[in-house]
Amino acid sequence: MNSPNVPPTPRPVVGPVVGVVGAGQLARMTQQAAIALGVELRVLANSRDESAARVIVDTRIGDYRDLSDLRDFAKGCDAVTFDHEHVPTAHIQALLDDGVAVHPGAEALVHAQDKAVMRERLTEIGAPCPAWRRVSELADVEAFGEEYGWPVVLKAVRGGYDGRGVWVCASADEAREVVDSGVPLLAEAFVPFERELAVLVARSPHGQGVSYPVVETVQKDGICVEVIAPAPDLAPEDAAAAQRIALRIAQQLGVTGLLAVEMFATKSGLVVNELAMRPHNSGHWTIEGARTSQFEQHLRAVLDLPLGSPSLTAPVVVMVNLLGGPDPDVFSRYEHVMANDPGVKIHFYGKDVRPGRKIGHVTALGTDLDEVRARAWHAADCLRGPNDV
Amino acid sequence: MNSPNVPPTPRPVVGPVVGVVGAGQLARMTQQAAIALGVELRVLANSRDESAARVIVDTRIGDYRDLSDLRDFAKGCDAVTFDHEHVPTAHIQALLDDGVAVHPGAEALVHAQDKAVMRERLTEIGAPCPAWRRVSELADVEAFGEEYGWPVVLKAVRGGYDGRGVWVCASADEAREVVDSGVPLLAEAFVPFERELAVLVARSPHGQGVSYPVVETVQKDGICVEVIAPAPDLAPEDAAAAQRIALRIAQQLGVTGLLAVEMFATKSGLVVNELAMRPHNSGHWTIEGARTSQFEQHLRAVLDLPLGSPSLTAPVVVMVNLLGGPDPDVFSRYEHVMANDPGVKIHFYGKDVRPGRKIGHVTALGTDLDEVRARAWHAADCLRGPNDV
CATH class of the missing domain: 3.40.50.20 (Rossmann fold)
Incomplete structure (x- = not known):
């Protein structure tokens, strides 16, 4: 006993x-x-x-x-x-x-895998979308273009990321090759955006939801190159609206874990662009820049633990992606970067370095936006190395 | 070609x-x-x-x-x-x-292994030490006690840590058993300290040195239980003096990597108590509380990379050690702790839980000392669990 x-x-x-x-x-x-x-x-x-x-x-x-x-x-x-x-x-x-x-379950994850299912559901729940339609023939694209104007954005229903699987077509002629490839497609009206925003939220199986501050993302050739947290000069009511949209999508789609909602900011409001249901490039800044990193938050969510504080640890946080350059010896450039800026944070993913590949990122934190951006870009540019070797 | x-x-x-x-x-x-x-x-x-x-x-x-x-x-x-x-x-x-x-090399590390060698060297370089002497017989201890008063602190020259290998002897009678054990000993005058401080510095093979802010450490039964960064109400000139002492020791002893210098704050100034040459319990707060964690700093130092910024990320950072309690199921208590305080950071080391063993720590950050301490202690107490199960 x-x-x-x-x-x-x-x-x-x-x-x-x-x-x-x-x-x-x-x-x-x-x-x-x-x-x-x-x-x-x-x-x-x-x-x-x-x-x-x-x-x-x-x-x-x-x-x-x-x-x-x-x-x-x-x-x-x-x-x-x-x-x-x-x-x-x-x-x-x-x-x-x-x-x-x-986590997330199949019924939620399908919305991050199938853009047509995603658009149907977002339309159903009233989340702001561009005009869109499934298309299978060139005539469908032409009709869509007649109705909503050119260019028309064609997207592969499945499998695209980092700009792959997205074609901006100025005319039916440009759309022909894409349609002829036989890939299942949807057409979306081109959104003349002012900038791109992203909202990262977490939702636990219990139904607790948390939103990180809205960030601005900067893309180049379809790849995210920079994230600024919080999004500069975003009116508090607009930030709250973006967070409400993301939390509502997470709740309505039954997401468990993280949900990243990429949005276009336009003159007439926000438009949802893409969804991802996992830790996301737009949230790497949270490792040092938020009280709870997106990675910890994801673990908490999938284990159904109470979610952590998403609050900022500094007034301005900037993350710049490190894309591979021709010289793969990134480590040899640490010395310069660290000596130049003892506060910049280097993240290097232990991947083979190939030109253009995401191999790491750097994060700078501070109070002055221009200064923090300059520090992050300087570090990333140095780590990338010379353009010819 | x-x-x-x-x-x-x-x-x-x-x-x-x-x-x-x-x-x-x-x-x-x-x-x-x-x-x-x-x-x-x-x-x-x-x-x-x-x-x-x-x-x-x-x-x-x-x-x-x-x-x-x-x-x-x-x-x-x-x-x-x-x-x-x-x-x-x-x-x-x-x-x-x-x-x-x-890193550190043998000539430096010996000072963290052998307390007599450490005292000799610190005395040589003028670092503040208590009165001390090697002792091998009870008569030596008695003579030391006559000269410097009782109690006398006996320390094993090698091998002690977390309070082990240290005996505070009120009389020759109390010292007898320690001396009779045959362990090589030194005697130190008992230091009537007001509080304990610690200074963590890094030094690279290049000779670059960096000091973290001075912290206050709280010990119980010879084990560190709490670290407050920065040390409350420490006059800037006293903080600078403590940092100078630690940087000087690192330089004079040729330390490469981290050096933690534990000090007593007394009415008449600082006294060096112990040295450690590695990441140290008194620096765990740096994971979230400093721009560069002590662990990153140690890697930078041993790889002879430029050292990182030691600056604080919040006005007040408090770390409380998590010591094992009788109920080993720490994880089942995460829910309460996380729900109660979404900003507290839990660290759990993946070690077997045994009563009194260091199995993790928690860190809280904020602006109000009393509030931050209360948060950290609440989390640690909850994670430790009930005293009887």
């Missing part, structure tokens, strides 16, 4: 196990948060050389398109989540049916 | 390799910084269950007292450093003679 005053034999601590399908930089940065919380991270990787596989002991090699690999992977996980959005929803549903806690 | 305009074939990125001897929580938290910098961390562990071994892929099992294990471990490391101070200096010297970059 146990006396209540005799402590039980201590058992080894094993924190909750969170499985992340995919082993890119998002899973890698999630490991930093997992280490603090004592959460045991497991990743499903293609190879042990991947960004996250280099820093996560419990790396399993497998194919996210294979249900039996996913089932093996999920065994013993307290929650399963994603580094990317490519896992077939049928497989996710099968895991859910097995009793695995998958 | 290579044209200068043709980029070289990208080669796989492998960041610099830093080997850490020992796999406790210090190495574990260093991994968070290493992930950001793209530094490849390797640890020498006793077992794969240790705190750092759970989160570092390149974990080698071996004995830090065995030179051939250390030599195998050091192969391919750009720098070797320590999670603890127990590696024999003869082995460190052998590695240095092999050409390994070991």
Whole structure:
């Protein structure tokens, strides 16, 4: 018989196990948060050389398109989540049916995989969208262009990211090649935006929701290059409106975990552009710039723990992506960057350096927007290295 | 022939390799910084269950007292450093003679291993010390007590930490048992201190030095329980004096990496108590509370990179250690703590929970000292759990 005053034999601590399908930089940065919380991270990787596989002991090699690999992977996980959005929803549903806690679930994630389903649902719930229509023939595109004007934006219904799968067509002629490729498409009216904003929110299975401050994102060639938090000169009522839209989408779509809502700011208001349901490039600034990083927030959400404070830790936070240059020896350039600016934060993802590839990011924090932007850009430019070697 | 305009074939990125001897929580938290910098961390562990071994892929099992294990471990490391101070200096010297970059080196580290050598050297360089003397017989202790008064503090020359190896003896009778144990000892005059302070500095092989703000540490039963940054109500000139002492010790002792200097604040000024040459409990607050965490700073120093900014990220930062209680299920108490305070930061080391053992820490940040302390203590008390289960 146990006396209540005799402590039980201590058992080894094993924190909750969170499985992340995919082993890119998002899973890698999630490991930093997992280490603090004592959460045991497991990743499903293609190879042990991947960004996250280099820093996560419990790396399993497998194919996210294979249900039996996913089932093996999920065994013993307290929650399963994603580094990317490519896992077939049928497989996710099968895991859910097995009793695995998958976040986000299939019914939510489909909206981040299928842009037509996303547009249908957003239209249904009254979230602001550009005019849009599924198109299958050139005549559909022409009719759409007649109705809403040119250029027409064609988007692959599935599989695009970082500007891939998006074509801005000035005429039917330009649309022909895209339509002829046979990729399922939707057409969207071109949005003449003033700038791009993003809102990152988290929602837990309990239904608790939290929004980070609205940020401005700067894209180049379809790739995010810079994020400014908070979005400069954004009226508080406009910021609140953007946050309300994002929280409402998370709630209506049943998102669990993080949801990033990319928006266009136009003269006549906000328009939702894209959704992502995972830690997002527009939230990397939160590692140092928010009291709770997006990676910790995602872990809290998928484990159904109370969400953390999204408040800023500095008046201005700027993140600039580090894209690979021709000289891959980024590390040799640390010395200059660190000596020049002892406060800038370098993040390098342990990926092969290829020109144009996202290989890291830098974050600067401070009070003066121009100064903080200059610091972040200087660091990123230096780390990228010379354009010819 | 290579044209200068043709980029070289990208080669796989492998960041610099830093080997850490020992796999406790210090190495574990260093991994968070290493992930950001793209530094490849390797640890020498006793077992794969240790705190750092759970989160570092390149974990080698071996004995830090065995030179051939250390030599195998050091192969391919750009720098070797320590999670603890127990590696024999003869082995460190052998590695240095092999050409390994070991930081700190043997000539510095001996001062953190041998309290008599430390006192001799500090006295030599004029750093403030209590009266002290090597003692080997009870008569030595009695003579010391006659000269400097009772109580006399006896310290094991080697091996003590967290209050172990320190005996405060009110009389010769109390000293008898300690002396009879045969442990090499030194006697120190008891310092009637007002409070304890600590200064954490970093020094690189280049000779660059950086000091964090002076903190107040609160000990209970010889174990650090709380750290307040910056030390409340410390006059700027006193803070500067403490930082000067620590930077001078680092420079004079040739420390490379971090040096923590624990001090007593007395009515008549500062007295150096202990030295540690590694990331230190008194610096855990820097993870969120300083622009550069002590773990990143240590990596920068041992890789001879420019040191990072030690500036505070909030006016008040309080860290409270989480000591194990009788109920090991710390994780089940996250919900309450997180719901109660969305801004408090939990760190849990993935160690077996045993009563009184350091198993994690919490950090709170803010502007009001009393409020921030109350938040940190509330979180730590809740995580520790009930005293009887």
